[in-house]
Amino acid sequence: MKDERVKVAVLGGGAWGTALATVAARGGHHVALYARDAESVNDINLNKRNERYLPDISLADGIQASTNPADVLKDAAIVLAAFPAQAMRDALGGIASHVPPSASIVLCAKGIERSTGRLISEVVAEALPGHAVSALSGPSFATDVARGLPTAVTIASTELETADRLALLLSGPAFRCYSTDDLVGVEIGGALKNVLALAAGAATGRGLGASALAALVTRGFAELRRIAQALGARPETVMGLSGLGDLMLTCSSPQSRNYSYGMALGAGKPLEGLPLAEGVATAPIAAEICAKRGIDAPIIMAVTALLARHLTIDEAVTALLNRPLKTED
Numbered sequence: 267m268k269d270e271r272v273k274v275a276v277l278g279g280g281a282w283g284t285a286l287a288t289v290a291a292r293g294g295h296h297v298a299l300y301a302r303d304a305e306s307v308n309d310i311n312l313n314k315r316n317e318r319y320l321p322d323i324s325l326a327d328g329i330q331a332s333t334n335p336a337d338v339l340k341d342a343a344i345v346l347a348a349f350p351a352q353a354m355r356d357a358l359g360g361i362a363s364h365v366p367p368s369a370s371i372v373l374c375a376k377g378i379e380r381s382t383g384r385l386i387s388e389v390v391a392e393a394l395p396g397h398a399v400s401a402l403s404g405p406s407f408a409t410d411v412a413r414g415l416p417t418a419v420t421i422a423s424t425e426l427e428t429a430d431r432l433a434l435l436l437s438g439p440a441f442r443c444y445s446t447d448d449l450v451g452v453e454i455g456g457a458l459k460n461v462l463a464l465a466a467g468a469a470t471g472r473g474l475g476a477s478a479l480a481a482l483v484t485r486g487f488a489e490l491r492r493i494a495q496a497l498g499a500r501p502e503t504v505m506g507l508s509g510l511g512d513l514m515l516t517c518s519s520p521q522s523r524n525y526s527y528g529m530a531l532g533a534g535k536p537l538e539g540l541p542l543a544e545g546v547a548t549a550p551i552a553a554e555i556c557a558k559r560g561i562d563a564p565i566i567m568a569v570t571a572l573l574a575r576h577l578t579i580d581e582a583v584t585a586l587l588n589r590p591l592k593t594e595d
């Protein structure tokens with residue numbers, strides 16, 4: 267139990283919002299969750315479950331779910347924004363007037379806005395002007411977190427004191443939050459690892475072997491580092507939980523929706539109806555950013571071409587392997 271209990275409002279009743287609500291409730295906070303889907307709201311309130319998004323998992327006591335954003339946001343000290351990245355602008359825009367002026371906003375989504383190329387923290391800042399925006403990211407499957415399995419993440423804010431305070435308030439016995447003031451570094455790691463997980467999954471789905479997978483993830487990480495550096499991130503952030511840590515998790519487990527989507531792509535299976543895979547929207551905008559800035563990112567370019575059906579996976583592999591030889595950087 268915390269010394270300080272606050273009201274935490276969670277926005278988004280999917281897997282991640284529900285898991286984070288459980289963490290905050292276990293930490294002794296007063297937790298309200300906004301979901302647009304009445305079925306999930308009833309399931310959480312009546313059964314302490316969200317079967318649609320977190321099957322077979324018992325949630326913590328004390329989460330008050332509602333389809334009414336005004337009730338959820340009233341008196342909230344911390345707002346966890348857990349809508350999908352591409353829905354963030356519209357979803358927040360519709361409820362912005364209910365966000366208390368003093369609330370700390372914590373972005374929990376991973377992506378880059380497809381239509382503008384903005385980091386999602388910038389999108390949140392535009393949707394909720396005047397609010398401090400932090401980001402929570404790192405290797406953390408919602409099902410693991412909701413089950414109370416040990417997890418460590420990073421909370422970033424441009425003001426380190428804010429990140430420290432949020433880390434203190436949101437950490438629990440099995441949920442350890444580190445803090446940093448490198449907001450860009452934390453966000454870019456979370457956004458790009460999803461794109462690289464599509465590549466890793468596609469390699470696995472196509473049966474390219476463990477050696478190819480290791481090469482792809484390592485060279486993908488080199489691209490992530492280059493992009494992060496160009497956007498002003500610090501190298502140690504990229505090497506940390508929100509960068510390398512999340513890349514390792516997401517590129518190695520079918521528990522990841524991005525990796526699974528990539529596996530289906532690589533195996534030539536149907537993609538319609540698969541769960542949210544944020545990398546699908548992030549890949550083309552990341553590729554655009556790289557092209558504009560002259561950043562060498564052949565794997566991200568290949569994923570984008572693969573998703574657009576401009577290239578088959580075999581053509582992508584041949585093209586990647588037959589580029590001019592270079593020093594390893």
Ligand SMILES: NC(=O)C1=CN([C@@H]2O[C@H](COP(=O)(O)OP(=O)(O)OC[C@H]3O[C@@H](n4cnc5c(N)ncnc54)[C@H](O)[C@@H]3O)[C@@H](O)[C@H]2O)C=CC1
Nearest residue numbers: 279280281282283302349350351353357375376407408542
């Ligand atoms: N599931 C996971 O393990 C983790 C997910 N994340 C990130 O969290 C974000 C959300 O992912 P999940 O919760 O897993 O997705 P999800 O697909 O499980 O749930 C998305 C939720 O957002 C709601 N939603 C979508 N558009 C909306 C709108 N316009 N207005 C209101 N609600 C809307 C849906 O109804 C659904 O409840 C993503 O950016 C993801 O990368 C981050 C860490 C872990």
Ligand SMILES: O=C(CO)COP(=O)(O)O
Nearest residue numbers: 404405406407522523524
């Ligand atoms: O971000 C995640 C784990 O850290 C979840 O990954 P997926 O969205 O690929 O399931």
